[in-house]
Amino acid sequence: MSPPLDTIRFNETPEGVDLGLRVAGPVPRGLAFLLDAVVRGALYLALTLLMAFAGVGLGLMLLGFFLLEWFYPVLFEITKGATPGKSAMGLAVVHDDGTPVGLSASMIRNLLRVLDFMPVLYGVGLVSCLVDRDFRRLGDLAAGTLVVHRERRRPVAAIPQIASRPPPPGLDLATQQAILSFVERGPRLSTARRVELAEILTADTGHRGPAAVDQVTGWASWLARGQG
Structure with a gap:
């Protein structure tokens, strides 16, 4: 996890x-x-x-x-x-x-x-x-x-339209939620912060920098479409 x-x-x-x-x-x-x-x-x-x-x-x-x-x-x-x-x-x-x-x-x-x-x-x-x-x-x-x-009501953020990528097998529910939360919050984060958080989620895959952000976004696209 x-x-x-x-x-x-x-x-x-x-x-x-x-x-x-x-x-x-x-x-x-x-x-x-x-x-x-x-x-x-x-x-x-x-x-x-x-x-x-x-x-x-x-x-x-x-x-x-x-x-x-x-x-x-x-x-x-x-x-x-x-x-x-x-x-x-x-x-x-x-x-x-x-x-x-x-x-x-x-x-x-x-x-x-x-x-x-x-x-x-x-x-x-x-x-x-x-x-x-x-x-x-x-x-x-x-x-x-x-x-x-307190959570303020915000419009639901759309998952970017990019190619879906299957996440690593065996992800628990909390990690899947973290992936979706990362992409939904992305527009409110700086580039450096997005990279930092993405690298936490891709620690086991070795993706770094912008590649980590793209990888997590692809996973979120996969999960959001119910393909997981």
Whole structure:
């Protein structure tokens, strides 16, 4: 089986269908965190002014800050699938089987932000993301969740009209899906990236450079026409 393309993780549903999830790395997650920090900052300011005008005590104000800090992400994750920052970055939180995140999982992943934040600025969480193949921080590992890129509906890409070439025998389903995904995504990739990914898929055949791209495209044409 070939290595997965980029950060796509495949999960098999009970119906036997492989669901591809493109997990989000530290950079988009960090940008989403910064956007959420801006939103929370605005909410803190609004809450402070509101409570000041209402003349409430310090205890109620601290309670309001506590609820905002800890339940702001939970509320948005269980109702929208993502906080405003994650939504702006096209991200969503899901269970590791691809199903929408539930209340208990969202609570666990967000309460464990205390550990991920240590010793400062999410140091532990960043290390965890970098060493885990699915970029999960400790909260995600404990809750069984993933942060993934939301798939936007795009027109189905046509397989280039080139001569079909039978792929190597015995390819498993995941590799066949990777071949088709490579060709469908081709127009959005640079030439160098297409070559890099094609050479992963043709590692056993020895094709390199543009020849690898042509080889994989021929395989995709064969598979798309149901000849496999």
